[in-house]
Amino acid sequence: MALWPQIPLEDTFGDVLRKAMRGNRIDTHSLAQRTGIASSNIDAWLRDRGTATPDEARELARALSLDPEKLAVRAENGWHPPGIEVSDVRHHPQDPHPSNGYVFFLDGGQRAALIDPAGIPSNLLRILRDGAYHLQYILITHKHADHCDATADVAGAFPNAQIVMHAADAAAIGSLAQRALKVRDGEELPFGDNAAIRMLHTPGHTDGSSSYLFKSTLFTGDTLFAGSVGGAFGEATGYDDILNNVRSKIFTLPDDTVLMPGHGPPTTIELEKAHNPFF
Ligand SMILES: [Fe+2]
Structure with missing residues (x-):
């Protein structure tokens, strides 16, 4: 019926990071300690300023019980579902x-x-x-x-x-x-x-x-x-x-x-x- 407008993913890389940090009760400081990534970088990503490299994303994923490869792709904004229509x-x-x-x-x-x-x-x-x-x-x-x-x-x-x-x-x-x-x-x-x-x-x-x-x-x-x-x-x-x-x-x-x-x-x-x- 009505055409689906091409709309962006609801959550940015920063949103995914924030939800996983909150869900795992891990703050920026301890995430930085666990991953060796600077707190200032993590804070910037949480505000959607810049993004992690694939290797950094894999480190974050391991600390947050996320899937490392999927998060690495996400950090590069490398996936969006194709347009999907259902007739009814x-x-x-x-x-x-x-x-x-x-x-x-x-x-x-x-x-x-x-x-x-x-x-x-x-x-x-x-x-x-x-x-x-x-x-x-x-x-x-x-x-x-x-x-x-x-x-x-x-x-x-x-x-x-x-x-x-x-x-x-x-x-x-x-x-x-x-x-x-x-x-x-x-x-x-x-x-x-x-x-x-x-x-x-x-x-x-x-x-x-x-x-x-x-x-x-x-x-x-x-x-x-x-x-x-x-x-x-x-x-x-x-x-x-x-x-x-x-x-x-x-x-x-x-x-x-x-x-x-x-x-x-x-x-x-x-x-x-x-x-x-x-x-
Ligand atoms: Fe809601």
């Missing part, structure tokens, strides 16, 4: 947020589900009204405002749509949480006559972070980005949970599964296994 998935920006929203379709476009109602409501409603279809679900990946701050407006405009999210994040939508379906890990939502949407609970970015699988497309929210992972902001869950959930719940899906993240370009499981330095 439409992407839209969530202005003023830098996040991705999606609508996916069934039954020749007559039935649809929305991933993450966020952004300026009038813009979003104009996008959602572009087509005569029944919006069956409003699926929320997690509680951050750039993924759910337009929930009330969309739910008001589409009163028959079922709001779906994990209970741990439901407070973010206020009183609407009462009418939200609180899904659990592995639960399947019937979609049309013969299809289903499967929820995978993938906490760590937030405790209620959820990924939704429709056919061979997985909407990962801020759990997994092309070439990176989301920041660990959960209260009860964190960095190790993100990595473990990706390995056990996402990377166990078929390699050709398309991943549609909450930020940055789409990718596939095969590409992430080959290029994501966190794995």
Whole structure:
């Protein structure tokens, strides 16, 4: 359907470095000691000024439990996923947020589900009204405002749509949480006559972070980005949970599964296994 704009990776080399340092509880000083790299260089890279050589990137990776070869390629900005289109998935920006929203379709476009109602409501409603279809679900990946701050407006405009999210994040939508379906890990939502949407609970970015699988497309929210992972902001869950959930719940899906993240370009499981330095 809509063409995917060629957008850059969500995370720079500096972002990857920062997330891995925070996740491993290693500060600049101790990373410098472990790698023999000057603190001033590490600080500069964290601010996206300059980048490590491939050999320096391998040293950093070994100290941070990242994949050395994948991080070396990343330091040279040497990878971006190819343009990926899925015929029954439409992407839209969530202005003023830098996040991705999606609508996916069934039954020749007559039935649809929305991933993450966020952004300026009038813009979003104009996008959602572009087509005569029944919006069956409003699926929320997690509680951050750039993924759910337009929930009330969309739910008001589409009163028959079922709001779906994990209970741990439901407070973010206020009183609407009462009418939200609180899904659990592995639960399947019937979609049309013969299809289903499967929820995978993938906490760590937030405790209620959820990924939704429709056919061979997985909407990962801020759990997994092309070439990176989301920041660990959960209260009860964190960095190790993100990595473990990706390995056990996402990377166990078929390699050709398309991943549609909450930020940055789409990718596939095969590409992430080959290029994501966190794995
Ligand atoms: Fe987020």
